[in-house]
Amino acid sequence: MPELGRVALIVCLGLAAYAVVGGALGAHTRRRRLSESAENAVIGSFLAALVASGVLVAALVQKDFSFVYVYEHTSLELPRSYTLSAFWGGQEGSLLLWLLILTGFSALAVVLGRRSARSLLPWTVPVLGVVAGFFSFLLVAVSSPFATQAAPADGLGLNPSLQNPYMLAHPPMLYLGFVGLTIPFAFAMGALLARRGDELWIVVTRRWTLVAWTFLGFGQLLGAHWAYVEVGWGGYFAWDPVENAALMPWLAATAFLHSVMIQEKRGMLKIWNVLLVVGAFALALFGTFLTRSGILSSIHSFTESSIGPWFLGFIGFTVAASTLLIVSRLPLLRSKTRLESPISREATFLYNNLLLVAFCLTILWGVAYPILTEAVRGEPITVGPPYYNFFLKTFGLPLLLLMGIGPLIAWRRASLRGLGRIFAWPIGVAVATGLLLLALGAGSSLPGLVGYTFCAFVLASIVLEFARGTRARRALSGGSWASALAELVGRNRRRYGGYVVHASIVLLAIGVIGSSAYDTTREQRLARGETMAVGGYTLTYRGAVQRRGANAMEVRALVDVKRGGEQLGTMQPGKNSYFAEQQVSNEAAIRSDRLNGEDLFLIAEQIRSDRVFLKVLVKPLVNLIWIAGLVFLGGALIALWPDAREQRRLALRYGRQEVLARA
Amino acid sequence: MSIELALGALLAAAVVLFVAVPFLRAGEGPRAVELDQDVLVAAEERDRALAELKELEFDHRTGKITDEDYRALVQPLRRVAARRLANGTALPKETAELPSEQHFSASSPPSSRSKR
Numbered sequence: 211m212p213e214l215g216r217v218a219l220i221v222c223l224g225l226a227a228y229a230v231v232g233g234a235l236g237a238h239t240r241r242r243r244l245s246e247s248a249e250n251a252v253i254g255s256f257l258a259a260l261v262a263s264g265v266l267v268a269a270l271v272q273k274d275f276s277f278v279y280v281y282e283h284t285s286l287e288l289p290r291s292y293t294l295s296a297f298w299g300g301q302e303g304s305l306l307l308w309l310l311i312l313t314g315f316s317a318l319a320v321v322l323g324r325r326s327a328r329s330l331l332p333w334t335v336p337v338l339g340v341v342a343g344f345f346s347f348l349l350v351a352v353s354s355p356f357a358t359q360a361a362p363a364d365g366l367g368l369n370p371s372l373q374n375p376y377m378l379a380h381p382p383m384l385y386l387g388f389v390g391l392t393i394p395f396a397f398a399m400g401a402l403l404a405r406r407g408d409e410l411w412i413v414v415t416r417r418w419t420l421v422a423w424t425f426l427g428f429g430q431l432l433g434a435h436w437a438y439v440e441v442g443w444g445g446y447f448a449w450d451p452v453e454n455a456a457l458m459p460w461l462a463a464t465a466f467l468h469s470v471m472i473q474e475k476r477g478m479l480k481i482w483n484v485l486l487v488v489g490a491f492a493l494a495l496f497g498t499f500l501t502r503s504g505i506l507s508s509i510h511s512f513t514e515s516s517i518g519p520w521f522l523g524f525i526g527f528t529v530a531a532s533t534l535l536i537v538s539r540l541p542l543l544r545s546k547t548r549l550e551s552p553i554s555r556e557a558t559f560l561y562n563n564l565l566l567v568a569f570c571l572t573i574l575w576g577v578a579y580p581i582l583t584e585a586v587r588g589e590p591i592t593v594g595p596p597y598y599n600f601f602l603k604t605f606g607l608p609l610l611l612l613m614g615i616g617p618l619i620a621w622r623r624a625s626l627r628g629l630g631r632i633f634a635w636p637i638g639v640a641v642a643t644g645l646l647l648l649a650l651g652a653g654s655s656l657p658g659l660v661g662y663t664f665c666a667f668v669l670a671s672i673v674l675e676f677a678r679g680t681r682a683r684r685a686l687s688g689g690s691w692a693s694a695l696a697e698l699v700g701r702n703r704r705r706y707g708g709y710v711v712h713a714s715i716v717l718l719a720i721g722v723i724g725s726s727a728y729d730t731t732r733e734q735r736l737a738r739g740e741t742m743a744v745g746g747y748t749l750t751y752r753g754a755v756q757r758r759g760a761n762a763m764e765v766r767a768l769v770d771v772k773r774g775g776e777q778l779g780t781m782q783p784g785k786n787s788y789f790a791e792q793q794v795s796n797e798a799a800i801r802s803d804r805l806n807g808e809d810l811f812l813i814a815e816q817i818r819s820d821r822v823f824l825k826v827l828v829k830p831l832v833n834l835i836w837i838a839g840l841v842f843l844g845g846a847l848i849a850l851w852p853d854a855r856e857q858r859r860l861a862l863r864y865g866r867q868e869v870l871a872r873a
Numbered sequence: 874m875s876i877e878l879a880l881g882a883l884l885a886a887a888v889v890l891f892v893a894v895p896f897l898r899a900g901e902g903p904r905a906v907e908l909d910q911d912v913l914v915a916a917e918e919r920d921r922a923l924a925e926l927k928e929l930e931f932d933h934r935t936g937k938i939t940d941e942d943y944r945a946l947v948q949p950l951r952r953v954a955a956r957r958l959a960n961g962t963a964l965p966k967e968t969a970e971l972p973s974e975q976h977f978s979a980s981s982p983p984s985s986r987s988k989r
Contacts, residue, residue, distance in 0.1 A: 211877060212877075213875065213877040213878055213881060214877040214881050214884075216881075217877075217878070217880075217881025217882075217884065217885065218881065218884060221881075221888060225888060225892070228892065243895040243896055243898075244895075246895035247892050247893065247895045247896060250892045250894060250895065251888075251892045253891070254891050254892055255888075257884070257888060258888060261884055406910065407910055407914060408910060408913035408914050408917060409917055410913070474921070475921065475924065475925065475928075476921070476925075477917075477918070477921060620929070620937060620938045620942065620946070621925060621928065621929070622946060623946070624942060625939065625941065625942050627939060627941070628938060628939040628941075628942045631936075631939065632936075632937060678935040678937065679935055681935070682931065682934040682935040682936075685934070859920065863913075863916045863920055864913065864916075
């Protein structure tokens with residue numbers, strides 16, 4: 211079987227090389243058949259990557275330890291469900307997953323592009339080929355998943371942190387997001403290479419960006435939940451370099467999704483938008499580099515490898531080549547229109563973009579600083595959470611505020627009188643909320659109080675937008691309030707889907723603020739029968755139990771929990787000692803209160819039958835973070851849902867030209 | 874030769890054939906057509922002006938824009954829209970008549986073509 215995998219990867223590399231050379235030649239000489247042949251090469255590369263992936267999956271399922279990769283990432287005792295997560299649990303497998311998703315997305319982009327953007331494909335295909343070629347080359351020549359050996363009796367097993375249901379979804383989601391950003395990048399570069407000054411590339415890639423952005427955002431939330439329930443340190447986001455690596459392209463893509471609206475509505479920010487697309491793609495590559503190179507200490511850096519220089523070289527090439535191309539096409543990208551007023555919707559979008567990019571760059575600096583200091587001084591200087599938290603507050607709070615301001619302001623310009631009228635309600639709600647929270651004692655954290663006041667402002671402005679829009683729609687078409695609301699959303703899915711996403715960000719902010727600014731933490735050694743009180747809970751240690759799990763020895767501390775005299779049950783924090791992997795994992799116990807969204811989080815150390823060391827965290831409103839994920843997904847789906855009216859409008863705009871190109 | 878290598882060779886042959894399909898078609902291959910950038914950009918500007926006007930009307934209706942602001946914004950926008958529509962009439966007639974939404978979305982109902 212390994213030979214088939216190797217041949218499939220070599221075929222994939224050959225097809226990618228052909229897509230680059232044949233595609234570029236076809237585009238340059240305008241030879242249709244050559245271009246179509248290069249497009250077919252992109253589709254064929256997906257088939258080859260699929261075969262290679264099938265071989266690896268088959269080897270994993272059969273636990274064929276003659277494959278070095280299977281030996282290093284599985285064991286006989288590893289439950290079958292986690293055998294699949296071993297596919298992306300190591301470097302070679304995750305690179306193969308990158309290639310599989312990349313070629314799959316590229317093939318889909320070519321098939322869809324033949325119907326909607328025929329004229330853009332000739333120069334887009336070579337760009338897709340370059341990226342696929344790079345990953346194929348790594349898998350063929352640098353880091354092959356098909357290296358073989360004499361089969362040992364058992365494997366080394368999978369990292370215990372990866373033996374969690376979330377690991378079946380979190381890494382693929384992030385990869386779908388990372389890789390998805392290749393498509394907008396390729397179309398943007400393809401449009402520039404073709405010297406196109408129109409906006410077809412934006413129309414074609416808007417949905418691709420939204421899909422990648424949704425996967426990346428939801429994947430990060432899944433990762434946060436994994437960290438919360440599995441890593442067992444009491445938090446969900448630690449500003450780990452690899453977490454940052456996923457956050458940065460998401461921020462860049464968020465900025466793009468907003469600024470692209472300014473280009474569509476006002477014809478502005480063309481250069482900025484191309485730069486954001488390049489930035490988001492380069493940051494996605496950087497994220498993969500951070501995860502896979504092992505250059506920084508991270509809970510995600512499961513291995514150190516030699517692919518780092520290759521990645522750095524490719525990122526450098528991508529940024530340099532894109533920048534040169536953009537500079538050479540500047541006359542095409544100059545906007546005819548200018549910002550009319552600093553108080554307008556496009557201006558708030560611009561402020562939003564500046565804050566998002568500034569936040570992204572400060573994170574990038576924090577991630578790169580240890581690498582640079584190590585290169586210069588020979589010793590890395592780590593940047594800790596206080597650095598990132600400072601900038602989260604500095605940029606995050608104004609961003610939150612802008613989410614409430616932007617949608618209510620008109621395009622072009624707004625008068626101060628008009629603003630007073632529009633914002634009277636949201637400001638009133640925000641001030642009332644702030645005063646109420648102050649009276650309830652939320653003043654213990656000033657950033658928390660300000661954050662909640664801003665959240666109230668944004669929620670009020672979103673509700674107002676829906677209410678005013680529904681009322682206006684009902685006045686126009688009659689019918690019930692529900693049908694008017696459905697019609698309102700249906701007629702402008704991107705806008706109202708976007709508002710739902712904004713609501714999810716507010717929920718996220720409420721959860722993050724509640725669980726970080728108003729949490730309670732206490733650590734105490736408890737003897738058997740002894741009690742401790744924290745955050746309204748009373749905890750009593752009852753002793754320890756030990757049992758044999760499927761692939762680990764499990765030790766659990768038994769802790770009785772009471773609140774206000776009511777017995778809430780027994781929680782069992784503990785440790786798992788994995789047999790094959792020879793590693794110990796922390797197994798936190800979490801009790802969620804669905805009524806108030808609060809979590810009681812227990813970590814047990816030094817577990818003995820007569821005593822235990824307990825770390826207890828009470829985290830208010832933390833459950834809103836996970837609910838925010840579902841709302842986010844709902845909003846993204848609304849925004850993504852195809853709009854027949856818009857499709858017809860776009861068909862009218864570009865259809866004739868595309869038919870001419872096909873003729 | 875092992876079965877694996879035979880399967881690999883089969884895969885390689887299949888994709889080579891697939892890549893060669895465009896060359897196997899009879900006749901001379903057509904050259905790619907350069908799109909008329911001016912036509913496209915004019916169509917984009919026309920659509921942008923109309924969308925702005927439509928959005929302004931709706932924002933005014935929802936109360937987001939005061940009457941004074943509306944009056945100040947609507948006239949220049951109407952002039953721009955009229956100018957761009959006039960430019961649009963100079964475009965090839967087919968640009969506005971071609972029923973080609975299927976090229977953008979498979980989800981568009983076929984009957985919608987006849988409505989236009």
